[in-house]
Amino acid sequence: MPSFRAGARDVSSGLSGVLALLHEEDRSRVEQDVAQTFTMEAPYETRFRVRWPDGSLHYLHTRGKLYRDHAGNPQRLTGVSWDVTEKELAESRLREKEEHLYFLAHHDVLTNLPNRRLLQDRMQHALAKARRSGGLAALIYFDLDRFKTINDSLGHAIGDRVLKEIASRLARQVRETDTVARLGGDEFVVILEQVEEAEKVAGVAQKLLLELTREVLVEGHRLYVTASAGISLFPTDSVDSESLMKNAETAMYRAKERGKNTCQYFTPDMNARARELLQFESGLRQALEQQQLVLHYQPQVDLMTGDLIGVEALVRWEHPERGMVPPGDFIPLAEETGLIVPIGEWVLRTACAQSRAWRQAGFSPVRMAVNISPRQFRQSDLTARVDEILRETGLEPGALELEVTEGMIMNDVEAAIATMEELGKMGVLLAIDDFGTGYSSLGYLKRFPIAGLKIDRSFVRDIPGDTNDAQIAASVIALAHNMNLRVVAEGIETADQLSFLRDKGCEHGQGYFFSPPCTAEELAARFLAA
Template structure:
C-alpha cells in the first residue's frame, strides 16, 4: 500500500473499458490509487517501479495473453492477478483460473458493479495465502510458536501426525473444516479420518516416500472427507519437522477452496451447456457425437441424430413475449429428457431447435419408435403460468453409418429431413434420404432467383372473376401472382409462395402485388370499364407486421384507388394466432374503408365468438368443401351451414373452386352470394380480363 491507499494496476488496451473499470473502483474516501497501462511490457515495468497491491488484466493484450503471465513462476508476483474478458470466453476463463488467476471478471455493467467486492475478496484471499506462507516458515523456526499461531488462524486447518498417520495435533480450523473435535481426532489415523477410501493407498504410499526422503510432497489440491460424509476441497501443503532423537513429524496445512472449485466447475459447465435450458450446447454435442461415432464404429452399432424444431414457435414469442417463450423452451427441454436414456444426449442448438443424440442403437425401427414417443410427448398440453398451450414439433433423423460418418454432416442431413417433415406434415418425423439433397439444392437455387425476380420484373398478376350468383355478372376479381421465369417458364405458386413466406421475401412481394392490383383496377376504370373491387391475399408475415395499415394507406394514396374497391383476404389461422392483435389490425384497415374477407373458412379453428367480433365483410368457403357438395351429403351440410353462419352474421358468402354446374346449382339453392372458379373462368392476364369485361359475358344460373 502507498500512504495507506490500495494501489490497483489496470492492464487494459481499450481506453473506454479502462475508464469504466477505473470509475467502478474509484473510492470516495480516496483509499484507492489506480494505475492504468495498455501492454504487458508496460505492466512489467510498472510492477518494478511502482509495485501494486492487485492487478486487473485483460486476458488478451496487444503484445500477449494474461495466461502467459499466470504461467510464470508465482514467486515472481507479490500481488493477486485477476483476468478480465467479455462474455463468451468461459473456456479461457477456466484455463486462466487453473493457471493461477484469483478470479475471472466479465466486462459488463453487472461485472463493473461487482468489481469493488471482487477486488476486496481477492486482496483478502491473497492475505490469507501470505499468512499461509508465513506459517510454513514459522514451522521451521519454532514448533511452539507455530502451534500457538495456528490456533489463532481460523482459515487454515492444520493437522500434525506421525509418519504412520496417527494424529497428534488438530487445530480449531480443522474442527470446522472436517467436523471432528480435537478430542475425536487425536490418536486416530489420518487415513481413516478424512482421506476417502479410494485415495488411501495413494496417500499411504506418499507418506512412506516422505519417511524415506525426508521431504514433503509438493503442494496440491485434494478432495477430502467431512465427518458427515460430504466432500471438502482443499489446497494442501506439507512440512516435515525432525527433532534430534525423535521420529519425524508431518504437519499438513489446508486452505478450503471448495467455493473456488465450485466456481470453476460452474464456468466449465457454462462453456458446455445452454444457459437457458441447462441442456448440452453445440460444443458438447459435437464432442459427444464424436465419441458415439468412435464407439459405434467398434461395436458396429447405429448412431441416430434427431433434429427437433418446434412448429410456429415464433408466433408464441411474438404474441406472448420472449420471457414466456423462454419458459416454453425450458418445458420442452424437460420433455425431451424424459424420452432418452442416460447414455443419450439432448442439446439445444439455438432458438427453438434441439438435437437428440441416440448412442448405439440396434436398428432404424427403434429410432422411429423413439421419434414418435418424443413427438407425442411434446404435443401434450403445457401449463405455462396461467396459460395452457399446445406445441407441436417437426423432427428429422439421420443415421450413422448409412447417411454419413461425419458428425457435422449427420446434423446437416437431419436438418434437411426435418424441413421435409415440416413441409409435408407438421408434427411428424422423416428419415433422411440422399435425394433430399437434390431438392435442397433446387430450393436454394430457386430462393436465389426469387430474390432477384422482383427487380427483374418477372412477376405478373392474373385475375380470376368473382360472379354474383343472383344475376351471373362479374362483380369483382381476385389478383393472383404468377412468376414467369426466363429459363424455368411459369413457376407454380405452390413452389415459390411457401419459399417466399419462409425467407421473408413475401413481405416486399406482397406489397408489390397489392400496389400492382390497385394500379390495374384504376387502369380499368380509366378505360371506361366498370369500377370493380379487387381482392388481394395477405400472408401471415405481412399481417403480423405492425406497419400493414400504413403500407395499405400509402398504396391507396399513390394509386388513387377508392379504399372500398380493395379487399384483403385473411386466413383463419392467421387471425387466430393472436386474436386480440388481429382484431386491432383489422379495425385499423376497416377505418380507412378497406373490405376484409376471411379466406379458406372452415379449415382453421376460429370460434364463432371471435368471428362475431372480427370486422370482416365476407366468408370465403374453401374449395375442399366445394369439391364434394354434389355427391357427399355431409360435405354439403357443412357448406350450407357456413353460408347460414355468414348470412346470420350479416356477411357475404363466397365459394371458391367452383368447377361444375352441379356445384353451382347447389350453391345457388343455398343462397350463396358469390362464386369464383374454372366453371366461369380461370385466372386471366390483365388484358384478357379487360376483354372479358368488355364482352359483357355473364353466367346463366338455374337453381
C-alpha cells in the same frame, strides 16, 4: 320477468324461494356467489338454471347488492333477475355447431382419426415441444401395399372396413401423446414425440408394420395387408414440418422400391432438393428487380345472376428457365425468407393500379381482392402502406378487399382485430380466406370487422357427393348469413357444385367453371363491361 326484492329480515325467505327452484348442479356456486356479497363489498352477479313449477327449465341472470346500516350490519339484499333462456340456448346451439364443425373439419370421417389439417397442427406442437426440450421427434409415413387390389376386387365398402381396422390398430399401438392421422386414401402418418434415440424409431415402425400384417377379417374374407414406412427425424433431417413430411414420404417410396413391407430412414442423398431450394431463393430475389412477377386475375361472380362482382389478383413468377411458376411453389419460401413483404407490396400496388386503370378506361367498377400473407399482416406499418398505395394509385378504399386467413387472425386475436379495425376505418374491405380450414371460433367471428368469408376450395371440391363437405359448406353459408356476412365459394368447377351452392344461398363464387385466373387483357376483353 321474475324479480325479487327482499328486506334484510326476509332475505332468507326471498332467496329460499329462488333457491328452491335452483338446478342442483348450480346450487353451490350460486350460494357461494350470494354468500360472498356478505363478506365482500362488491355487488354480486351470477347466472343459473331454475326449474319453474310447470317443469320448464329457465336460465336466470341475477344482479344483486347488499345494503348495510351505519354500524355495518346487513340491512337489505336487493336483486333483480332476468330470464336469459333464449340467449343462453342460442349461445349453446352456436357452441355445439361450432364444435361439430370443428370436428368435421379436423377429422377423417371414415376412421375418426385426425386429418391432414389437424396433423399439421399437431406437428407444429410436437416440433415446438422438441425444440424447447432439445429432444427428438419422429414422423413415420405409412402407405399400404397394393391396397388398390382390395378395393378393386372386393369393393369400396370392404376397403373402407379394412382402413378402419388399420386405423384402430395403429392408434392402439402408440402412446397417448403420439398422433396417428389419416392423410386420405391408404396413407397414414404417426408423429412420435419424446423420442429417446433415433435408432429406436425403426423398432416402433417395425412393430406397427407387424401389427398391420395380422389377418383382417371382413365379412368372411381373410385379408392380409402390408405397408411400407418412411421415417424422418426432427431436427436431424429437417426443422420444419413441411419438409419433414416430404422427407418421410420420400423415404416411404424408397421402402416400397426395396420390396415393400419394410421401413426406411430418410437420408439426405435421397433428394437434392435442398441445393435446388437455395438457388430458387436467390432467383426469387432477382425476380422482383427484373420484373419477372406478373398478376393474373380470376373473376368472382354473383351466383344468382352470373354478373361479375369482383376479381382476385393472383401472383405468378415468369421464370426465365422454368416458365410460369405458380404461387404455391414460391410464396411459402418468400414467407419464410421475408421476401413476401416487398413482393406483397408489389402485388398490392399493381392490383390497385390495374383496378384504377380499368375504371379510367371506362369499365364498370368491380372489387379487387388481394391476398395478404401472414408476415405482411404482422408488419406494424401495414395500414400506412395500404393507405399510401391507395393514394398513390388513386383507387378508392372501398374498391379494395384484403383477404386474410383464419390462421393469421387466430395467432394473435387482439392484435389482428386492431389491425383490421384500422383498415376498416380507412374503408378497405376485409374477407376471411380459406374459411373452415383454421381454428376461428365462431364467437370471435362476430368481433372481426369483416365483410365476407371465402369457403375453402377443399370443401367445394367434393360437393355435393361428399356429405361431410356438403354439410360443412352449408353450415358455413348459414352461419355467415346469420352474422350478415357474404360468402364467396372458391374452386367451383362443375354445374352440380354451382347448383348446390346456389341452393344453399351462397351469393358469390369463383372457379374454373366460370374462368381460370387470366391476364389483365384477357379479363377486360372477356368480362369487363364498358
